[in-house]
Amino acid sequence: MHAQPNDLVIAGARVFDGTSDHAPQQQAIWVSGDRIRRVGPVDEVLREASAADPRIIDAPDATVLPGLINMHVHLDLALPGDLARVAMLSDPELALHMAEEARLTLLAGVTTVRLTGTYGHLDFALRNSIESGRTLGPRIRTAGQLVCSTGGHGWQRSREADGPAGFASAVREQIKHGADFIKLAVSGGMAGEHEKVTTSQLRDDELDAVLEVAHAWGRKVTAHAGPAGPTVEAVRRGLDCVEHGYELTDELCRLMVERDVTYVPTITVTRCREFFQRHNMPVWMQDRALAWGDRHWESLENAVRHGVTIALGSDMPPHAEFDGTSATVRELEFMVEAGMTPHAALVAATSAGARWLDMDGEIGCVREGALADLVLVAGDPLRDISAMRDLRMVVKGGRTVLDRRTR
Template identity: 50%
Template structure:
């Protein structure tokens, strides 16, 4: 079992949002995959001296260390309308698996050590997760919904990343089919969205008995449910039925946001999807979709601010592939910057680490720099509690005690 002691760093994590101070001149002791000690450098070095066997010392040269980022809205097989999306749709299963594995590697390299996949093609996400866990390919920890559930002709029905279901019985079978495949959670489309040509953002797509069937069945099997949803009325109906999370939430009202906060329903706002013309142009996304997306931007941002003001738990999720180069950084960091403009950097750090870990029921393993957690860590030279843009400078990444990216400190 390898033992590593990390020094030359200040440790900060999402607990800062509730008043916990960062630890300057810190040390982190890692044994195998997990952290065994964190604290003052002298104390950790003393603890390392009592560990049997060889100890590797890593000095990060004054960096700030945080937990690895958690991206809660990921599609590694994304194929939007347009030329680039058509190329992904045309991939055979072998090509798709390699394409997604490359995306997983890139995701880990930019400091995202955990993802929540919320609709992937052909169940390739399960094979990718097994390959990553076996150490055959590099990539983040994967929590996945498998294929998202959608009504016949509903949002996203065109791809193999969704499963068309109708009626309460059909949706119950859909939930069970994804759990059978290995899903950690269930994703359901309950309204229209940006990428559907023959729908609008506020088109309702499930009846109440269908929503109830999804939520009741998933909860019976111990799985949470997240829903692609735009309009307030549809979201209110699902929240009343026990929905655990809303994706996008383009058109929230103060009343519905208050309902979400009272019920503990989280929001993954995916602010990038209504302010990413550069990305759309790169993918050849058609004009009708670009107009729908960009025109929804002001209300989308207002909706997010409304949720924050109501006390809704907000979590980081980019929708755009986590690693995608965008506006001078990657999509994950750019999303985090947008969120931080409203919630501030400390709360943004929480929304990117500990908050997602708690939603995933994985806080015993990820989300903080504490003994017992996986050594999933990132380092940068600027202070992330001063600005979320510090993550633009990630230069070192560790996952499960193994360094997967290491660059020298910038002169």
């Protein structure tokens, strides 16, 4: 167990609070225990905090932001190529592998992850261990296993089901083990050689069964969703979030806005030739992913134009090296390249995820009373998103887990 950290004041920085497009300068943030006690002008906060004898960190020319929330993560990622070795690990070995991935994810500034499908219920053990302070890692919200049809997308490491009764039971099983939400595959994807991205994989009655059971238990449902057809159908029937969305048409975007459905583009997955090559991905998978690149990019542009709520997700390991930074920060840069303002991209990486997770006001914000999950970067990412590359400090629940201000 970790001892309660000393009070901490980060003084002199610019503060992005997770929503506002105005980031006031010369602010101070007083962290007491695991929460933010006070945010305000430096002099005032230092005076109020003095009795607590806090550790004071001077951070001029820096920006404090909420810890990042990565909404599409697999800590047990096992793709063909080098990463296939993960699929050969025994369960105890895989649990240790995931713990290390969790630690690296946190050190990359990602203080919360939403796990969108994990093998063998190991996610629950990891989540509980991190929550109790025995393992270093981000806060975890998890779907348990991905639920798919027999032979459906990702079946090798997922919970297969067939028919409404089968799907209802697969969903109940995830909830029984502790799922915070449900992840479903409604179409094929990049990593399945036997399927096409456009293959529709669920019948309407199966989809209805999933949505009915999950919603009755107060769990949202998100879906791995490639082509427009099955995605429109799923959104119409009550889906809460679209992953990837390789083919977001105008109709689909409008429907998502109308129903307040969030989009997690994971745009890096169709722009990662180097990552694929470095990890010896088979050529068929590289070709397929890159062939969808233009259409996927248009989908993101379309979603931005229509004002669809967008949340950041990387699919790739959040800390994975990508164009000289992490996959998470690269995803932010791609979002801006596709037409989002830096402010909108930072909202997508913080408060938008918190809202979907029903953790508004707890995480994804720099606000009095919220959990003290913070990152400090040099420069001003609201002006230039690439400032996010220069990560100086990570605080999770009031505990400083990374400090390289003197680098």
